[in-house]
Structure formats: C-alpha cells, structure tokens
Amino acid sequence: MDGPEADRLQLHHAVEHGPEGGVCVVRCVGGAPRAGQFFTTKDLTGTLRLDRIEKYGRPLEFIDPPHSAKVHVSGGPLVQLRYGDVLVAVPEPDEAVLPVWVAPDWRGRLEDCGLRLVGPAGVPAGFPEVLRAHYAARRHQDSPSALIHDPLPDAGAELDRRWDAGAAAARLVSPKGEFYVMPPTPDGHEIGWVRVRDLVGTGLPSRVLAATGRAAFLAISLDGRALGAVTDEEAGRRVVVRENAWDGPRVRD
16 A cells, blocks of 8 residues: 555645545645545545546546646545645455444544533524634634744644633633534534533643644634634644634634
C-alpha cells in the first residue's frame, strides 16, 4: 500500500460534502489513480471510493503527477480529512465483512471532552443549521497573526487561552456553563446541535484534542446569538467567535 508506485492523491480542499461522501480538489502525487479504486489515509476510519475524476467539467479515465483534478468520492463523511492529507490506494474491501465507515459513539465522545448532555432534544425554532454555521466559521477575516502554529511549544495553552477569552467576551456559554455543540465525531453534522454543560469550564480545545485527536469543534450559544469554533487550517489552528449577525463580517480573534 505504501510503496513508491502506490496511487496517491493529496487533498487540497473539499468543494461539497455530505454524510455519504463529497467532491474534492486533489493533486496526484503518485501512480495513476483511476475511478473505482478505494483510498484511505492515516486519520480515516474505513475507506473512500473514487467514483469520478473530472477536469474543466470533462471526465478523465485517470490522473497522474503532478496534475490536479476534481474528484467525486463516496463511503462516508469527509470531516476527518484536512488540507494536505494524502489518500493512498488500497485493495477493494470485502463489503460482506468490512464496514466502509464506523463512527464512534458521540455521547461517549462528549463525556470524554468534559461535556455533559443536558436538556431536551432539539433546538429553538429558527436556530441556524449546522452546515450554515460551519461555513460561517470558515468565512472569517484573514488575520494571519491569529493563527496558532502547531510547532510552537505553548500552542495548546495559547489555543485554550484564546478560546476562553473569546467565549467569555461573547457570552457564548451560559452562567450554568451550557451551550450547544456539534458532536466532534465524523457524523457530527448528521446529529446536529446538542445542548451540553461544560463540567470543567476552561481549556475546551485541549480537551477536544485529547479525546478526538483534533482540536476542531463548533459551538453556539443557547440563544443562537454567538457562534464559536476552533478551525484546523493549513498553517495551524484558529479560534473564531462571531456575535449577533455572525454570518456577517464581525469577528473576534
């Protein structure tokens, strides 16, 4: 699987994504991947099937280095993938015995993060959809100084400090420590918002990182007024908090 001639695709970004797959822009970095092959990467549970390759709207039989193309993949949500991840071709799985995607128990993941599920199911009428909130968090202003680079020795502490300060300034967490969060699991966007109480009160990014292997998460205040997120980006991580009309330009970094 990992030999020098293995078919490899490096992820640039996801154009569309849903619970069963999506569309990505990739660059070929090895071999000659073809439609119908299965791929995996180190942080991916299960496999993804390469259904279609296209460039400038025209289908391609294969892609070779160093060319880029748009690819359609299926087999599971793409939220585990990050910029720069390399998908490596693997043998076709035996569907009779090997599931394509196995999602962790999201309630257990919340507990691992120090968050307790509280309140009735559902959210208030008119509450923003999870995917809309996800895209709003990604549309932050370009603030290179706000990026936290992983190699820094105190990167984790700085990430926690910025989250604690931003969430407090925006009053994202209620006086009882409650807010809504998208469960930090591969199928979190399918589950949607769930109401939680923070049992610790500080350092949520570090707790999410320790429980899931990624610091990224998405949260919103009980009244839907403040949106908060930690995003994983090419150059590092960023804390984004939006208040009031959070789908507009106002941002706290």
